[in-house]
Amino acid sequence: MPEPATDMVLLKAAGTPPRLLAKALFLAGLLLLACLASLLFGAGDVGPVRALTWLLGGGDDEAHFVISTLRAPRALIGLTVGMALGVSGALLQAVARNPLAEPGLLGVSAGSAFAVALILVMGASAATLRVGVAQIGALVGCLCVLGVARLRGVDGDPIRLVLAGAAFTGLLGALTSLLLLYDQRAADEIRFWVVGSLSGRRLDDLVAIAPGLLVAGVITLLIARPLASLALGERVATGLGHQPKLIRLLVIFSVALLVGSATAVAGPIAFVGLVVPYAARALAGPDIRRTLWLCLLLGPLMVITADIISRLLVAPSEMPLGVLTALCGAPVLVAVVRARRLPSL
Amino acid sequence: MSTPSDALGDEAAGLEASDLGLAYGKHTIIEALNLSLPQGQVTAIVGPNGCGKSTLLAGLARLHTPSQGHVLLDGQDIQRLPSRALATRLALLPQETHAPEGLTVSELIRFGRQPHQGWLRQWSEEDQCVVAQAMEAADLQGLADRSLDALSGGQRQRAWIAMTIAQHTPLLLLDEPTSALDLGHQIEVFELIRRLAAKGRTVVMVVHDLASACRYADYLVAMHEGAIIAEGDPRDIVTPTLVRQLYGIDCTLIPDPETGSPLLAGIRRASS
Numbered sequence: 001m002p003e004p005a006t007d008m009v010l011l012k013a014a015g016t017p018p019r020l021l022a023k024a025l026f027l028a029g030l031l032l033l034a035c036l037a038s039l040l041f042g043a044g045d046v047g048p049v050r051a052l053t054w055l056l057g058g059g060d061d062e063a064h065f066v067i068s069t070l071r072a073p074r075a076l077i078g079l080t081v082g083m084a085l086g087v088s089g090a091l092l093q094a095v096a097r098n099p100l101a102e103p104g105l106l107g108v109s110a111g112s113a114f115a116v117a118l119i120l121v122m123g124a125s126a127a128t129l130r131v132g133v134a135q136i137g138a139l140v141g142c143l144c145v146l147g148v149a150r151l152r153g154v155d156g157d158p159i160r161l162v163l164a165g166a167a168f169t170g171l172l173g174a175l176t177s178l179l180l181l182y183d184q185r186a187a188d189e190i191r192f193w194v195v196g197s198l199s200g201r202r203l204d205d206l207v208a209i210a211p212g213l214l215v216a217g218v219i220t221l222l223i224a225r226p227l228a229s230l231a232l233g234e235r236v237a238t239g240l241g242h243q244p245k246l247i248r249l250l251v252i253f254s255v256a257l258l259v260g261s262a263t264a265v266a267g268p269i270a271f272v273g274l275v276v277p278y279a280a281r282a283l284a285g286p287d288i289r290r291t292l293w294l295c296l297l298l299g300p301l302m303v304i305t306a307d308i309i310s311r312l313l314v315a316p317s318e319m320p321l322g323v324l325t326a327l328c329g330a331p332v333l334v335a336v337v338r339a340r341r342l343p344s345l
Numbered sequence: 346m347s348t349p350s351d352a353l354g355d356e357a358a359g360l361e362a363s364d365l366g367l368a369y370g371k372h373t374i375i376e377a378l379n380l381s382l383p384q385g386q387v388t389a390i391v392g393p394n395g396c397g398k399s400t401l402l403a404g405l406a407r408l409h410t411p412s413q414g415h416v417l418l419d420g421q422d423i424q425r426l427p428s429r430a431l432a433t434r435l436a437l438l439p440q441e442t443h444a445p446e447g448l449t450v451s452e453l454i455r456f457g458r459q460p461h462q463g464w465l466r467q468w469s470e471e472d473q474c475v476v477a478q479a480m481e482a483a484d485l486q487g488l489a490d491r492s493l494d495a496l497s498g499g500q501r502q503r504a505w506i507a508m509t510i511a512q513h514t515p516l517l518l519l520d521e522p523t524s525a526l527d528l529g530h531q532i533e534v535f536e537l538i539r540r541l542a543a544k545g546r547t548v549v550m551v552v553h554d555l556a557s558a559c560r561y562a563d564y565l566v567a568m569h570e571g572a573i574i575a576e577g578d579p580r581d582i583v584t585p586t587l588v589r590q591l592y593g594i595d596c597t598l599i600p601d602p603e604t605g606s607p608l609l610a611g612i613r614r615a616s617s
Contacts, residue, residue, distance in 0.1 A: 222464075225459060225462070226459075228456075229456055229459055231444070231445045231448075232442070232443065232444060232445075232453075232456060233439065233441075233442060233443050235408055235437070235439040236437075236438075236439060236442065236456075238407075238408055238428075238437075239406065239408075239432065239436060239437035239438075239439070239509075239512075240432055240456060240457070240459045240460055240512070241428045241429040241430075241431065241432025241433070241459065241460040242428065242459070243428060281447075285447055285448070285449075285452075286445035286446060286447050286448050287448070287452060
């Protein structure tokens, strides 16, 4: 019989650091503020004071209309898209073991956008159809770029994977533009969509993507533990009784569902999946079981904040959200790449 | 609080290879190999580079699917065991390990509890206790919250071994557990392995250095070109002829004055 472990050792071996909960609560508070701000600010005549009056029970019909039919759905969509993009980035980075693996940079969003452009040109327009097609496009994009990543030489160098993704994204972007050149109607319909934006979306879009998001959420919950062990290497994960190949497939499937859904609603929005997991890791450490929770809060926080800024920056017109996230995200990418060495996952 | 007993002696841990063949594609590494590992002892697999020792270990751990024959754990074919069930009976430490930046010692060791957890069985007091014991066994008290990157090579390797200890399996397979360590750290790790065997675990390790294998193993398996050319107590089987067969060197063997295990002296390239 070994000596009983001391309390001190037991304490050290204990689970989640209590600080994580405090951080999560703080972020939840910030997110709540962002949501509120998203209802208060916007282009048009309804300013913060009128909006707040309506929220507090008073106010006028115009404020009612603007908030309940324009700003509230927009905030909800921002919340959903942000969660989907933040989580998908964390998942893709974990499965590629690459801190730069971001759905927007690797061509997953571009694959999704290309697929949607393709069916629009072919004459379709139903929202539900668009969601399914966007998800299939994301899946194909994901498989293509991870297939490239497994080729000899690219494997093991995070930056090469991003280069492969950039080439792929560029190619798909060019093809999408080409399609739109030939079809003016489709071009008008998706010109704003293709740069990524939350404006003019309807709540129906959320209903269409709900099933996909639900499935992705359940899969993510089921595979979180084995996925965390994959960070220790394939052999160790196998030794712990997991099946890395199966986990990887399931992760890719959920990433496709998440990115496809987000893209179907808001268009391709890059860099959220890079910046959000990066911040989450800085706050919660390397274990994906913890970073995922923070991504659920940080993703919408970033998307909603960027959306508010996009409304105010060049009011009364709007800057597309995708442009703004790229403006914030690109410097982060440069900073990460320029760092003395890449953080390893 | 009840402390789970660390004695694993009541669980049998017989691992055998029967007519085992392992291949990469069409390239056969091991053919028709038979081996039965002594329980509760330390077995070292030695041999020159490329002799198939790591492949054999991978086969024993089911990282590699046999092209022929079977690996039997207590008489059962390991290919037929569910992954989780296997992971509660056999723990494995690969040669090259990699941990994400910032992972702490206690976080790493907690991974060892995964095979014992499930949807209905989340983190428990027993897990906590086993992790604390593993940390104590590997002499890592006080380092629980240290990041792995901040440890010495020996401490880091002991932390990885502690993860496999926390898996609480009667069998431990270690692939070159000391390959990247300096002499002092090697001894740290080998002494930990001896302590584990003293507590009833069966340890199988691939070892590069014949002298360390002789010093720390109860049972030696010498491999050459995918076949076992000698096995048994190192004091009985290690002879100048065997050393010559394995490594192509001539040497004189003298017994270690402290332990009696064979030491290699006067090493020179074999005159052909």
